Amino acid sequence: MIDVYQASSQARVNAALEPLFVAPSPELARLYEAMRYSVMNGGKRVRPLLAYAACEALGVDAAQANGAACAVELIHAYSLVHDDLPAMDDDDLRRGQPTTHKAFDEACAILAGDGLQSLAFSALLDPRLSGVNAEIRLRMVTALASAAGPAGMVGGQAIDLGSVGLKLDQQALEYMHRHKTGALIEAAVHLGALASGRAEAAQLAALQTYARAIGLAFQVQDDILDVESDTATLGKRQGADIARDKPTYPSLLGLEAAKAYALELRDQALAALRPFDAAAEPLRDLARYIVERRH
Secondary structure (H helix, E strand, O other): OHHHHHHHHHHHHHHHHHHHHOOOOHHHHHHHHHHHHHHHOOOOOHHHHHHHHHHHHOOOOHHHHHHHHHHHHHHHHHHHHHHOOOOOOOOOEEOOEEOHHHHOOHHHHHHHHHHHHHHHHHHHHOOOOOOOOHHHHHHHHHHHHHHHOOOOHHHHHHHHHHOOOOOOOHHHHHHHHHHHOHHHHHHHHHHHHHHOOOOOHHHHHHHHHHHHHHHHHHHHHHHHHHHHOOHHHHOOOOOHHHHOOOOOHHHHHOHHHHHHHHHHHHHHHHHHOOOOOHHHHHHHHHHHHHHHOOO
16 A cells, blocks of 8 residues: 555655746756756655655645645755765765766755755745645744754754764664654654644644654664665665764664664554544554665
């Protein structure tokens, strides 16, 4: 079922994203081409899926969360463009294709990332994409800004860069990844729930518990795949974390213990969804998918 849900959700968010990359003038054509390249060249669309599934869990059609889905994917894409730059992780391959700075150039890639970040907030505020009232859209913008900025993803990236060659304990490693990876995954679920226009405090709290668990599980599984998978399957350089001497869950816990921890986090996520009925089944399927995926 997850394959069918993923395909339909990918098609939905791609259709909503595509019009955002129409250059308003010929002078901006190359910039918009780089932005489009960075977003529309594949990707699992996990964050949009989570936004849609959270909205559906509250009994509302997924299309109501188009703004949330676009926004989290645009922020994610911008972060990858900048992560891949020579000054950061210096990667040449992303989703099986040359990274944006290789397909264009470094300056264009930096500007494309900047443009995608701004575009995310425009999408979130667009009433054609977010059908909720202005008060809820303001709550969504505040949540996304916190998750994407220095208190969230950017802060986690800074910790990550400062941790190369260090031996972190599990608490420090989780602090880093709850910011670098987890914050935007949590935001995807939170924004999707807010987009429903029906989210109550108890439901938001349960969904936050779910999202915190899968946000960390996603990173644990990423670390496992960096050890077990290959470049062709991953679509990016396999073994990159080991080569850079970055702290990872397999290096800290051991490979088998890291796998067991991923399953423990999945079970925590599923337990958090007990108050929800069958409408939350896509969220349950996504929790399983995150720790079972092979790329």
